Every structure is written in structure tokens, then in C-alpha cells.
Amino acid sequence: MAAVALPTTRPRRRVSAGAVLSLFVLCAAAAIALLPLAWLLTASVRTQGDLTGNPSTIIPSGITFQNYVDIWRMIPFGRQFLNTTVFALTVACVSVVIDSMAAYALARFRFPARTFVFVALIATLLVPIQVTFVPVYNLLVDLGWINTMQGLIVPRVADAFGIFFLRQFFLALPRDLEDAARIDGAGEFQIYRRIMFPLAGPALVTIFIFNLVNNWNDLLWPLMVMPDQDTTTLPAGLAMFRGQYVVDYGPLMAGATLALIPMIIAFIVVQRRFIESIATTGIK
């Protein structure tokens, strides 16, 4: 299946000539990408004395899991982990549906004020979250949504970035299938659900990862909506922890490592689907 995406027609020897150089460059890039993460991982099993005493090495002089024990004792880690999971997963699932519907309409339909709607959408992309910080906070207070999951989730289930990205994807899709379905008498919602939604698979997966990671890692938003350490999300909880214990690198890095692992697993799982879905998009 995956072989469809690879340039199989090239003679083998020409591929391997450039492949060595390509591999070298890619490995260097990967090493730079992984360096601070590798440091973070090993720092989480080192003692504070080892960290400050042997700065030039990434390799621990001894391994201790005390940092991992400490972080569970120091913050309500389990509760924060659960909240982060519910928040990020719900937003990612719902936004894929809502964003793709809006994107499909913007890419394939003509309606009054379409350009205006699109420009307004782009404009929201450009506005830093800090601009809306105060008005959104006041609104959530009025709704009584501070320190609630709906306050955390609902404002995030549609995002201009996802709509913009999916619109670009729908623009590039061939119209043949859609037209054929319309001739067969399919309704507009049926065309979206049965044809466009499945066809957009790889782009939807991209947006799913994007929203999952973005919300999982977000700091400012949960700090604002969930200011209570007992109910907040992991990154916000770790930031509050860092504020309390400034120099305690070990437990901080242990918490950071645990916050990081689900995203890495999710990415590895989604990666495979990403590649497999290439074959299914292949209408030319």
C-alpha cells in the first residue's frame, strides 16, 4: 500500500548515490531536533548534584527514579493528566468535523460574502491570543465557565487554522467524484460525509494531530480558564510547580517527560495512518 507513494520507477543505483548524502543531512537534522529532548529525558533520572556537577555530559552517572516519585507527591499529577487528556482529545475530535465542514463550504460553494468570510477568518489567525485575553476571560466569568471543562473545551472546538488548512486541501482535490455524486442525486451533506470527509483523510489527520498537540501543550489558555492547581492541565500544573520550586530541575523534567510521552505515542500511531492514507487519496 505504502509503496504507491515511493518513486519506485527510479533505477536502484541512482537512488543509493544521493541517498547517502540525504541520509547524512537528515541524520544531522534529527540529532539537533532530538538533543534537548534527550537531555530532558536523561535529566529526569539524574540527581540535582549530578546535573550541576557533570554539565558536559548527557549520560547520567547513576539512575534514580526518585524524581518521578517526587512529582506525583508534589502536584495532583493524576487529575491533571486526566484533564489534559479529556480536553485535548475532545477538542481534536470535534474540531476535525466542524473545521472540515466550514472548510468544504469555503472551498467548494459560492455564496454571498464568501470573500468577506474568508478574510475575517484569516484575520482571526493573525490576532495573537493575548489580544483577546481580557474580553474572553470576562465572557467566561459571565457564563460561570471558569474552572469548568466546558469553559476549557467549547471555545476551542473551531479554529481558523484548521479551516484554512483544510480549505487549501479541498481546493486541490479533483471535482470529478463530487460532480458524479451530484448527478446521481446525492444531497450536499451526503456528498460531504460520504465523499469529501473520507477523501480528506490525510489532511484531517494532520489537523487532528495539530489540535491534539496544540491543546495538550497549551499553557496560557488553561492557566486562564483553569487557574486552580487541582483541576488544571499538565503543562499549566508544571508551570505552577516551576514557579514554586525554581531550582528543582529533576522533578520538573520527570513531569515534562510524562507529559511528553502520550504525544509521542499518539504521533507514532497517527504516523502510520498518515502514510497508509496516501494510497486511498490516489485519484488522479
Next chain:
Amino acid sequence: MSTRTATAATVTSGPSRPAERRRRRRRGAIERRRTRAALLFLSPAFLVLGVFVFWPILSALITSFTNDRYLDTVDWVGLANYRRLLDDERFWTALENTAVYTLVTAPVSVALALGLALLLNQRLPARGLLRAAIFLPWVVSLGISAIAWSALIDPQIGMLTSWLSSLGISIGDGLRDPSVAMPAVMFVGIWRNVGFFMVMYLAGLQQIPQHLREAALLDGASAVKRFRHVTWPLLANTTMFVVIIAAIFAFQAFDQIYVMTGGGPFFQTETLVMLIYGTAVLDYDLGYATAISWVLVVIVLTLSLIQMRFFSKRAVEY
């Protein structure tokens, strides 16, 4: 069917022609049905965006004409906040820093992303692993990875510092050194985003019909020519998207600057967003902070419209 064709023609060739408009009037009922469908598709997204994005932005605009400081009395001050900007040296430094940060990080990260995507889009051992590794920085909270980077280049106990000094390279006072601070936060910004843009480009590359590349290959086109005349033009939609997003990310850079330098030393890494944050959260000067925000909004909006116009002339359909 003819409506569909007409629509497709308008999308690619700009303003509608009289002949087509006549044809469309005959198809009025179908058009109305499609308009209704489009609005239904849009409504959930725009309900959420309207309440939690559009309205707050306008509300911020109103605040920018007041002297709101979280106090009980709020007075309308007209353009006073905007006039204050003109003489505010800290604002101009922040604007310059934002421009420098954007002009360096956006092109560098897009170019690196395209290069890496092209390298990865061929038959290679451990291809998936390499792609995952380069994408990984984007999966991590930037606030946390910025802590790791700060520790790595700490002048006393940093691992990179000791590696560099054994090569004879000194990074001086680290992040407290004005000549190190800006390059460092730019580096971390690029480090984080390259993998993300690369995945966007890989998705774009996978959409290019295989037969086009095969045809170019059969015609004996060199790798450079295949890129210039086949791959690059067909990536126009992706490039437009990536360049706009890269510029926006750069204009909104915050997390790693906040963690690594806090805008220092001597405001040398203070960007507009950092300045907005400081003015609103630390100085409680909401009126002035929202005025700076609106200047940022207008600048970014203008730049993006210019970029879109530039790229839409180059878009190629296939």
C-alpha cells in the same frame, strides 16, 4: 453539471462574465439550495468563532480607545493611546525586534522545511523514523523545551556551552549577552517549527500526481529542472499556506522568549507580543496594551494580504 463547470471557470479566471451570469439566473433555485447548504456547513464553526474570537477582538478595539486599568472608572480617551505609541521608544524597539525575528525565522524555517521534505520524499532507510524525529520538537510544549535549551546554553553548567568551549567557541554571558540572546530565541523558534512545516510540505508533495514526475523523468529532465518546472509550481498552494503561517508564527512568538530571556537583556528580545503581555498583565494598562495589539493586527493583516496576492498569481491547477 453546467453550473458546476461555470463555477469552476469563475474560480480560476476571476470576475464573472455576463454570459455566465445569465446562465446562473436560470439556475437560481440550485444556487439558493447550495447557498443554504454552505451556510449550514459554516454555522457551527462561525458560532464558536463569533462568540470567542470575533467579538473579543472588536471588544479589544473598543478598549484601545479607553484608559481601562482594571479600575472602576473607565474613560474614553480617543486616539491618545495610539498617539502615545509614536513617541514610545520601547514600542519602536519591539517593532524592530519583531521585524528582525520574522525576517530571519520565517524564510529560514520554510527553506529548511522544504529542503528536508524533498530529501524525505524519496526511498530511504529509516525514512519514517527520521521524519518523526525532525517533527518531534513541534510535539513538545515550547515552554518546556525552552527550559531545556536555556539549561543547555547556560554559561556555567550548560552542556552545549562546554562542548562549544572545547571547540574554542565562547558564548560569553549566554542569554544575558545581547549578541547571543536574539540569535538563541530565533534558533529555538526555527528548531520548533521546521518539522511542522516539513510535514505540511510532505503532504503537498504526496498530492502531486505521480505521472507528472514520471513524465518529466522520461523526458530526461534533471533533478533541478524537475523541481523548478514540476514540483515547485505544483507546491504553490502549500507554499502559500506555509509562508503565511510561518510569518504569523513569527509575529506571535512568545513562549520561548518569555521562558529564555523575558524580553531582555535591555529589551533586546522584546517582541510586540511580549510588550503586549507586559503592558496588560504586569502594568495593568489595558487601553495601551490593546492599542499595541491592534497595531500588530493591522501590520500582520496587511502583510498576509500582500503575500496572498503575490502567491495567488502563481498558483497552478492540475
